[in-house]
Amino acid sequence: MAYGLLKGKRGIIFGALNEQSIAWKIAERAVEEGGRITLSNTAMAIRMGTTKQLAERIGTIVIPADATSVTDLENVFKTSMEFFGGKVDFILHSIGMSPNVRKKRSYDDLDYEYLKNTLDISAISFHKVLQVARKLDAISDWGSVVAMSYIAAQRTLYGYNDMADAKAMLESIARSFGYIYGRDKKIRVNTVSQSPTRTTAGSGVKGMENLIDFTGRMSPLGNADADDCANYVVTLFSDLTKKVTMQNLFHDGGFSSMGMSLRAMTAYDRSLEGFERTDD
Numbered sequence: 001m002a003y004g005l006l007k008g009k010r011g012i013i014f015g016a017l018n019e020q021s022i023a024w025k026i027a028e029r030a031v032e033e034g035g036r037i038t039l040s041n042t043a044m045a046i047r048m049g050t051t052k053q054l055a056e057r058i059g060t061i062v063i064p065a066d067a068t069s070v071t072d073l074e075n076v077f078k079t080s081m082e083f084f085g086g087k088v089d090f091i092l093h094s095i096g097m098s099p100n101v102r103k104k105r106s107y108d109d110l111d112y113e114y115l116k117n118t119l120d121i122s123a124i125s126f127h128k129v130l131q132v133a134r135k136l137d138a139i140s141d142w143g144s145v146v147a148m149s150y151i152a153a154q155r156t157l158y159g160y161n162d163m164a165d166a167k168a169m170l171e172s173i174a175r176s177f178g179y180i181y182g183r184d185k186k187i188r189v190n191t192v193s194q195s196p197t198r199t200t201a202g203s204g205v206k207g208m209e210n211l212i213d214f215t216g217r218m219s220p221l222g223n224a225d226a227d228d229c230a231n232y233v234v235t236l237f238s239d240l241t242k243k244v245t246m247q248n249l250f251h252d253g254g255f256s257s258m259g260m261s262l263r264a265m266t267a268y269d270r271s272l273e274g275f276e277r278t279d280d
């Protein structure tokens with residue numbers, strides 16, 4: 001169901017690789033809500049993924065950019081403003097990648113050049129997006145910027161590796177830049193901390209299926225999927241959340257406030273050992 005929440009608004013969506021991508025769902029939902037968007041991803045992702053198909057379907061352009069390159073980002077903003085004939089109102093940063101995770105380097109055996117890349121791609125690129133936007137005065141007053149995060153920024157989760165450090169930095173950037181952008185232009189900056197979700201990036205996380213099972217058992221509302229996330233994020237782009245800024249907003253079915261749930265505890269019931277489990 002659409003509510004026209006983004007009618008008249010224009011935005012840039014970074015990170016839609018394929019139909020599973022969180023950014024893909026948010027892009028579709030933003031358009032459903034009446035928004036106009038441009039899409040951006042790396043040249044390689046555009047070649048390998050299906051971003052172009054999404055662009056054709058929703059009648060927009062895809063602007064190639066490596067989010068670690070200030071020059072590329074300047075081009076994304078300039079091209080988007082030309083396309084729209086004015087400034088943008090919302091931005092989604094849905095970008096993450098760790099070469100250490102890809103190359104299976106464990107957290108106690110990190111390659112430090114890879115670590116620099118992890119931080120540059122997954123966190124510093126968010127600063128670059130914000131700084132470039134501000135220098136080009138590319139976001140309208142009362143605009144909204146959202147980046148995707150994960151609870152490993154606050155709690156240790158097995159296998160999340162150096163992405164945990166990147167997410168902690170990402171959330172800090174949202175607070176630090178949120179102050180400056182809020183003070184000067186009333187632009188809000190938030191991160192959304194999403195449940196584990198089956199996507200290309202998600203599948204890189206060690207033991208993803210077990211993690212999804214565990215967080216599902218722990219969350220009273222169950223895991224939030226990418227469609228749920230899209231519903232939430234469009235409200236953050238809308239005028240209904242104008243005074244929400246510098247926050248890390250958990251979107252996880254309640255997981256972040258739980259210590260132990262009955263459904264998780266029953267998974268460890270020794271009396272059921274040797275029997276087929278009936279609890280789920």
Ligand SMILES: NC(=O)c1ccc[n+]([C@@H]2O[C@H](COP(=O)([O-])OP(=O)(O)OC[C@H]3O[C@@H](n4cnc5c(N)ncnc54)[C@H](O)[C@@H]3O)[C@@H](O)[C@H]2O)c1
Pocket residue numbers: 014015016017018020021022023041042045065066067068093094095096097121148149150193194195196197198199200201202203
């Ligand atoms: N999937 C999950 O479980 C989960 C949970 C919480 C948060 N997140 C976060 O959500 C965001 C989106 O991930 P996703 O799960 O939709 O996976 P995804 O693989 O669909 O999206 C990741 C995107 O990052 C892009 N990217 C990688 N390097 C880039 C670069 N140098 N410049 C520009 N773009 C680059 C990829 O091309 C891809 O489109 C990430 O920040 C991820 O950490 C994911």
